[in-house]
Amino acid sequence: MTKIDKYGPWAIVAGASDGTGQAFAEELARHGVNVVMVARRKALLEAVAGQLPVATRVVELDLSDPGAIDALAQATSDLEIGLLIYNAGGDGVNLPLLDRDIAELRGFVRRNCMAVMEACHHFGGLMRSRRRGGVVLVTSGAAWCGGKGLAPYGATKAFDLILAESLWAEWRDDGVDVLALVLGATDTPSLRRSLARLGGQLDGLADPGAVATAAIAHLGDGPTWSYGMPDERGPSPLGALPRREAVELMSAGSAALHAPRE
Numbered sequence: 001m002t003k004i005d006k007y008g009p010w011a012i013v014a015g016a017s018d019g020t021g022q023a024f025a026e027e028l029a030r031h032g033v034n035v036v037m038v039a040r041r042k043a044l045l046e047a048v049a050g051q052l053p054v055a056t057r058v059v060e061l062d063l064s065d066p067g068a069i070d071a072l073a074q075a076t077s078d079l080e081i082g083l084l085i086y087n088a089g090g091d092g093v094n095l096p097l098l099d100r101d102i103a104e105l106r107g108f109v110r111r112n113c114m115a116v117m118e119a120c121h122h123f124g125g126l127m128r129s130r131r132r133g134g135v136v137l138v139t140s141g142a143a144w145c146g147g148k149g150l151a152p153y154g155a156t157k158a159f160d161l162i163l164a165e166s167l168w169a170e171w172r173d174d175g176v177d178v179l180a181l182v183l184g185a186t187d188t189p190s191l192r193r194s195l196a197r198l199g200g201q202l203d204g205l206a207d208p209g210a211v212a213t214a215a216i217a218h219l220g221d222g223p224t225w226s227y228g229m230p231d232e233r234g235p236s237p238l239g240a241l242p243r244r245e246a247v248e249l250m251s252a253g254s255a256a257l258h259a260p261r262e
């Protein structure tokens, strides 16, 4: 189990206004860690922050904007950020690539890849120079291989998975823990909106509070923690399959999740 107060007095949760991000903020507060809460919906952030028994700072930002991480660095320059939890990254659109607008896709990739790398570079760099810190990049089972309807989502989540695993290897001797947190279907407002729009299934979703509790407890068990899997430290569940079969299975799984209920 990781004692998270060793990382420092403040954490950033990028994407903290609802779902797993809100649950992360609440879990950190339970451990006495102060929280910088980032998202676009300021009123929601303020409502969540107002319930937390620790110091908070609300930073209203669109992580799809090219200058977002520079703005976040500036907004937190007076704080020692010991933990970075990059949670924002869901796909509320779930359409094949050519059915999506290219401007929307650019922002999507900026939020899920470029901003994640910039945040790791800035905040992780400061952590490494202090020789203490922790980083959690929230990724997805969609990162294990490609699948129909998952082109930008799965590709960006694979970027986050490989980034986190690589930084774990680069920083492990420097006192900075890094965790790629792989989630399956989780009961967040974003997923619920997406399923409601498509008429998809809602059974068997993971609980965001349980996800946040487990992830914080296992922050030191990197590089990769797959929440809810029989072997949470284990390989890709699709890893033994030929790539074509894996892609076909991923495509069928995505279609089933988003299929209208009978």
Ligand SMILES: NC(=O)c1ccc[n+]([C@@H]2O[C@H](COP(=O)([O-])OP(=O)(O)OC[C@H]3O[C@@H](n4cnc5c(N)ncnc54)[C@H](OP(=O)(O)O)[C@@H]3O)[C@@H](O)[C@H]2O)c1
Pocket: 014, 015, 016, 017, 018, 019, 020, 021, 022, 038, 039, 040, 041, 042, 044, 061, 062, 063, 064, 086, 087, 088, 089, 090, 091, 092, 111, 138, 139, 140, 141, 157, 182, 183, 184, 185, 186, 187, 188, 189, 190, 191
């Ligand atoms: N839910 C699932 O079933 C599931 C499954 C596998 C992996 N995951 C991963 O879990 C993480 C959270 O997913 P989620 O379902 O909660 O959806 P999400 O759409 O990533 O929303 C999570 C948080 O991110 C914020 N956010 C989204 N876009 C933002 C932007 N452009 N700028 C700033 N903040 C932004 C949202 O607040 P605002 O709208 O207020 O900005 C919200 O607080 C993601 O990384 C996702 O890939 C989720």
